[in-house]
Amino acid sequence: MDLQALELIRGLKYRYFRTLDLKQWDDFAATLDPEIEARYGTHVMGSALTLDGRAAVVEFMRKNMGPGVVTTHVANHPEIVVEGDTATGSWLFEDTVIATDFGVLIRGAGYYTDRYRRGDDGVWRISATSYVRIYESSQSLADTPSHKLISNMWAPAGGH
Numbered sequence: 001m002d003l004q005a006l007e008l009i010r011g012l013k014y015r016y017f018r019t020l021d022l023k024q025w026d027d028f029a030a031t032l033d034p035e036i037e038a039r040y041g042t043h044v045m046g047s048a049l050t051l052d053g054r055a056a057v058v059e060f061m062r063k064n065m066g067p068g069v070v071t072t073h074v075a076n077h078p079e080i081v082v083e084g085d086t087a088t089g090s091w092l093f094e095d096t097v098i099a100t101d102f103g104v105l106i107r108g109a110g111y112y113t114d115r116y117r118r119g120d121d122g123v124w125r126i127s128a129t130s131y132v133r134i135y136e137s138s139q140s141l142a143d144t145p146s147h148k149l150i151s152n153m154w155a156p157a158g159g160h
Contacts, residue, residue: 001124002082002100003104005082005087005118006080007088007125008076008124009080009082009089009116009124010078010153012031012081012116012124012125013075013078013089013112013114013155014075014124014125015027015031016028016031016126017073017074017075018095019029019031019039020061020065020071020073021071021072021073021099021150023062023065023066023067023154025058025061025062028058029054029058031125031126032054032125032126033054033058033060033117033125033127034053034054035047035052035053035054035127036049036051036052036053036054036057036125036126036127036128037052037127037128037129038050038051038052038056038057038128038129039128039130039131039133040130041053041077041110041124041130041131041132041133042149047148052129055157066154067099067154067155068099068100068102068125068154069097069098069099069100069101069154070100070149070153070154071095071096071098071114072095073093073094073095073096073099074093074094074095075091075092075093075112076091076092076093076094077090077091077092077133078090079091085118086116086117086118086127087113087115087124088112088114088116088118089112089114089115089116090112090114091111091114091115092109092110092114093110093111093118093131094108094109094110095107095108095109098141098152100149100150100155101155103140103141103142103148104138104140105138105139105141105144105153106136106137106138106139107137107139108133108134108135108136108137109133110131110132110133110134110135110136110137111131111132111134112129112130112131113129113130113131113132114126114128114129114130115116115127115128115129119120122130123125124133
């Protein structure tokens with residue numbers, strides 16, 4: 001068992017979510033293989049998303065997860081199998097999205113299925129990723145009169 005590879009892959013997935021949530025697009029891009037195949041099964045977008053290549057994934061995220069979208073992702077229960085310079089993984093995730101421009105709160109959970117590849121430079125990257133939702137819920141914040149977003153790192157100075 002390659003314990004070092006397991007830890008590096010675990011850190012890779014955590015970094016993927018952290019850089020996504022913090023909108024650190026260059027660091028997010030560095031978690032992805034140049035030829036990544038990404039399949040995101042969100043219902044909010046209306047249909048499953050098929051994105052091929054690092055540039056397409058990063059551009060989509062940059063465009064759709066800008067300052068008007070606050071996200072957090074939590075990943076748990078990794079099951080990772082390493083076979084040489086490739087690996088597969090399954091992750092339970094939970095996400096919260098506050099779309100401030102639309103006054104909507106979205107919550108959900110599901111399972112990611114990933115493939116990883118160790119590059120010639122020795123760095124592990126995500127070469128394929130997809131998920132299946134257990135649930136996804138949406139709530140208008142107007143329906144919750146007591147709701148206040150009291151802190152938002154993406155808000156303009158002086159705003160929430």
